Amino acid sequence: MSVIPEDVLLDVLSRLPAVSLVRFKCASKSWCALIDSSYLIQLHLKKSLNDIKSRKMLAVGKYHRRKEDNRVPVGFIFYVISFDFGFKIADVQEIKPPVQHCNDRVSIIGSSRFLICLRYTFQKSCREKIVLWNPSIGSHRILPFTPVEIEALEARKYGHYTFSYGFGHDNVTDDHQVARFVLDNYNGDYEVKVYSLKLDSWKKIENIPLISIFRVSRPSFADGSMKWLVQDKQPNSTFSLLVLCLRTEVLRSVSLPEGFKMPRLVEFCSYCRCWTNWSVYRNCFSHDCDLWKSLGNENSDIWTKLRLPHSDADGGMVFSDIYQHLKESLPKNLHSESIKISSGDTCCWVESLVQVKRRSKKIRERASQAQVEKSKKYRSSL
C-alpha cells in the first residue's frame, strides 16, 4: 500500500470542492485536523481563486402564494449555479439560506471572493440583519447592530432614512468590509459607517462637509473603493460619485464625465463587479444601458464609455454581451451565450473553507475558563 507524503496529500486535497473536504473530515482525526488547518484553507483558497470551476453563482428566487399575486413574495429560494469550462451552466442546486424562517425580505448586498453579504429586512419591526455568509461550507455571521447617528431635528423613525449597503475586500489588509450609507431623506444629511470583519466592529467615517444629498444609488465596489452615485439636492440636482477608499477610510467626491448626466436616477449595474474591477453603470428606468469604465485606481475621473449592451424583456442585461467586454481579464475559454439573468438577485463567489462564524459562547467561555485555571495553577505553583 502506498502512503503519500503529507505535503503531496495537502496539494491533492487543496484541489477538491469544499463539500468533498467537509465530508472527508470524517475520515480520521488527523484528516480532520489537516482539513481544518489554516495552511490547507489558504492553499485551497489560492487554488480556488484561479480555477474557473470553483466559481459559483448565487441566485435568489422569490415565490408567491398565488400565481396571479405577484406583489408580495412569501418566500425565497436560494440556488447555487455551477459552471463548466466555457462558462456553460453545469448544475443548479437549491441551498439552505443562512437565516431561516424569515420571509419578509432578503436582498444581496454583494459578494467578494468567497463571501456573500445579505440583508434581511423585517417589515413589521423595521429591523434588519446584515449577514456575511460562506455558502461553500454553510458558515455565517450576523453583523452587530449599529445605530444611525445622524443628528435629527426631531425624533424620527427609521422610515425616514434610506439605507445603501456595499461589500468589498481590501487586498492589502486582507479584510472584508461592509459599508453602510444612510441618507436622511428629510434634510439631505448622510452618514457612512464601515464594518470590518477582522475587527468585528463598525466605524463611523468622517463626512464631506456641505453636501446635501437628494438621492443615492446602490454602491459599486472596485479598486478597493466603494462608490455611490449621488444626486445633489435642488437647485443643482447634479450627479456625482461619493468614493470611499476602504484602506484609508477617506470619503471624497468625484465628478462624472460629460454626457453622463441623466435626467433620472442612475443605478449601478450589480453583476459585473464580481468578476473585474470595472465599475459599470446603467440607467435603471429605460431599457438602454450605458457601460462606463473608470480607469486607474485613485483617479476615478478618467472614463471610457463602452458600447451598449442590449437588454432582455425584463430589463435584465444579457450576460454574453457583458462578458465580451471582459475578455481581457477572463481566461480565453470563458464566454457565455447561455446565461440570461435579470438584475440584482445574483452574485458570484468562489469555493472556500474559510469560517466566518464567531466562536460560540460556550467555546469562548470554556477557553476563558481554561485561561483562568491556568493562571491559578501558575500562581499556586509560585
Place this chain on the structure above:
Amino acid sequence: MSSSTELTEKKVFLLKSLDGVIFEVEESVAVQLEVIRELIEGDCARPFISLYNVTSEILALVIEYCKHHAETCSGGTSATIADEDLKTFDNEFMNVDENILLELCSAADYLDIKSLFELTCRTLASLIKDRTIIEVRKMFNVENDFSVVEEKAVRKEFAWAFK
C-alpha cells in the same frame, strides 16, 4: 564542465532506482527532473544518480513521460499541435491504476517535476472528489481513529455534505 559541453554527442546520465535498476537517460530528459538538474549543475552526477524513493516500475513511467515531453517540445511541430499532442498523451498516461497514480504523484514531488506533479494532483483530485469516506480511507491508507460515538457525531455535524 566547460570541456564536456564542447562535445557534440548527446550527454547521457545513469539513474539508479530504489530496487537497483539502472536507467540510461539523455540530458534533455534528465534536466526535466529538477533534482537531477541541480546535481548535474553541481557536477555530482557521476557515475550514476541513486534515487532512493522511486522504484524501477515508477521510474520507467516517469522517464517515459519526460521523454515524450522533451521530444514534443523540441520537435519542429507548431505550438498548437504540440499542445494537442501533449494533452492526448497526458490523458492516456493518466489512465493507470490508482496506486500507481499515487506513487507517480509522490515521485513527481520527490523528483520535482512540476508539470507531472500538477497533472497527477489534478487527476487524483477529480478521481476522489465524489468518493465515499470508506473508499478514501482505503485508497490513502487512512486509519479510522474515531470511536463509534465520535464518528456518529462528526457525521451528524457535517450531514449536509453527505446529501
